[in-house]
Amino acid sequence: MTINQSGWRPTTPQAGEAAGATSTGNRALMLEEPLIFEIGSTETTGVDFAEAPSGKSRLAGLDRSKPIGLPGLSEPEAVRHYTRLSRQNYAIDLGLFPLGSCTMKHNPRLNERMARLPGFADLHPLTPVDSCQGAFEVIHQLAHWLVTLTGMHSVAMSPKAGAHGELCGVLAIRAALDAKGEQARKVLLVPESAHGTNPATAAFAGFSVEDIPATEAGRVNLEALKARLGPDVAGVMITNPNTCGLFEPDMRAISDAVHAAGGFVYCDGANFNAIVGRVRPGDLGIDAMHINLHKTFSTPHGGGGPGSGPVVFSEALTPYAPLPFVEKQGDQFILVEEETAGEHHASSFGRMVAFHGQMGMFTRALTYILSHGADGLRQVAEDSVLNANYILRSMEDVLDAPFAKSGPCMHEAIFSDKGLPEGFSTIDIAKGLIDEGFHPMTVYFPLVVHGAMLVEPTETESKATLDQFIHAFRFVAEKAKGGDLAIKTAPHYAPRRRLDETLAARKPVLVYKEPERAQAAE
């Protein structure tokens, strides 16, 4: 045996053969992770309890005697399982996430800390009202900011998400029309460029949906709209700024025409981020608009919710707003719900959710709003618009930008797949961007632009990051235009290659079945 007295070890890497597959399927830091059903067991637990005291069972003979099939993991195993899974996700914390219309901005950690204060996080929704005045004050303060920033008359805080907010607004319109004896107004006009939730919401509330024609410049065609208004029209649902990233310059005229014809104006406020602090929707004649707190006011998206969608109302719709809401009477905050509505709010269309809404999102949004203040929020709009225009003008020589000639965009820039060679499409550019380390933009939406690519950088990106993104975006777009077949099979470096969605839908596997159970089922 020789002792390595000098402590020698190899310190100079050598170039050589490319490696084959690994035995584990892992690739260094890129780790495969099985399902909990494959690694856990029903006896394992990561939680310790005190011994249950002896006591009488009152379970009415309903004891759950059959196995449930819930595997457990010890704490170290559980932490590792979820940490490994987390690393297979792209996130704002990792890089630019330019999903148009989704507003993926930085989520400040102060918001998280404030939402976790025990006075908010460990507070029961049915705590006697005198013992949760601070919570009502949060709701009241946030409501004040939302009403003031939008120049509207009131706000319903309880809707749970954007689409739920749309429903809230549309139901208020229905209730207002019904109260006036205008049951015959059953048509809501919705542009083709709208989010899919708009027509789905309108249909749910019993409206029929008709299309509003657009101009060549991607805006609502005012004259065509005016021509369609009449005694059967309940109103319009318009997104402003719209889903092409453009402001509707005729918004005031649209509102006036709709009002003159006896209808109401719903504004999808998903894109409020672009105008907060610079434009008040109330000045544009809007009757109802939802605000996605998870977009404009930075509450985290969490992989697909929870959201929060308060709805601001004009004076005309305020009496119909849903229950419950918080009111200040003298020094006290009171909760107006079924019980007290009779006196204060007799025309309300009713309750949309149990309890009072997304309190955890309210604390985060208020924290964010107080941090930015009126001046900072104005800067938010300006920087989000500046960043989007910077991308628009840095890309328009490579990709077709259908509305670039008509002027600047708002907070998002839109491109089409025009000019890509046969066999190449928007999806290839999106998947190519994944390999470059960026989350792709929104693709194939809105429907009015062929092969749409909707890029929303948000205001929380630095110029350096935008420059890196533009460089990568140009590189990938050039590859597509040059017919580089390698991007047809991108991504090559992500945890998974392109996934078979057709297979998933044809033979849906929505829950795990243990191999023996799966076999038995066949």
Next chain:
Amino acid sequence: MRYLPLTPTDRAAMLATIGAGSIDDLFVDVPEAARLDGPVHGLPNHASELAVERHMSALARKNLAAGDVPFFLGCGAYRHHVPASVDHIIQRGEFLTAYTPYQPEIAQGTLQVMFEFQTQVARLLGCDVANASMYDGSTACWEAITMARRVTRRGKAILSGGLHPHYVSVANTMAKFTGDRLVTSLPTFSPEPDTLDLIDQIDDDTSCVVVQYPDIFGRIEDMSALAEACHARKALLIAVVTEPVALGAIKSPGEMGADIVVGEGQSLGVGLQFGGPYVGLFACSEKLVRQMPGRLCGETKDAEGKRGFVLTLSTREQHIRREKATSNICTSSVLCALAMSAHMTLLGEAGLRRLAELNHVSASAAADRLAEIDGVELVTDRFFNEFTLKLSKEARPVVRALADKGILAGVSLGRLYPDAPELANGLVVAVTETTTGEDVETLASALEEALA
């Protein structure tokens, strides 16, 4: 401003690239009259992290947090101990700051969590399949009613008096607009839920019967006979679970024949949070899956044959179907679903059963203690961790008086049913593993005093 990276130099350089003279040039489409010339009036300007923390902390201190006092509130929101690692996991930036997994190659973390969650929820509720979550229990309940209408093509839903009054209220609101007919009733102080009444009301127009289990008074009852009665008339049985921990001790609704099981998942992993965000649960039998609302994650393979997960059956959803979608829902409650799923994973079946046992035995002991008090009557002898007491006087002022003494005694039925004087003496008391024997003693003494 700490969240805005652009410097004045950056802004000037970028405007030059764009070819704009000033930022105002980018807002040219906004009509002159609608443009604000400065920050919105009447609102303060930006503030430091420290200043905001002071402001918010002062507001938080005005509230009586559950953990600071003897605490017995339930009725749709329950306080359980959440392991520290759950909060750590949901604060991983890769989960917290991700979007809906539209690009599955770089969202397998969220998608696998959804798939595991769907499986855990389906097994817990005793159903074949579950979706990736809804907004909350009350909206999931309404969605189940509309799903039953689509499946049966009938418009009448019978809601048990034991269903949470907020859930009933949500359904009533929505039905006003959709034309669904709802048959509702108030609960009564009977030891059993209203199962027999419900069975009597089922007819050939009935799309579904909706029962809560345990119900709003905490009562539990076998729903097999009700399921049979529904199926005999080709109606669906919808079960609503607002306390999923119960299913670690008592039979699942699916085992007893429920066709759709919805619920509120808050009590596992999510916390009280003054009512939201919570996590709606939605499960059903396999044959109904294409009528199901909400997001679904499914297993598939990638181009190299490796297992992976994607959002699937999206042809039901609004972004594809628009006005023909099964629901207008676009978001689910994935981060809360992750919290619930992680809590269930940490518990495992053994842990969940122990947790449920601890809840039940503690509640049973508390019920015995409180029922000894003069002027207190225990309404039912069949419950899990929540039971209803009938007091000798109106419960709401009692709850108020005890709160002033620093005891959160339970939910008075006067709060939930302000228009039902016959229920005014009812007090619903929840007891979980977080309740100590000392807490129960404190409540008992205070209640003795208040009722004397």
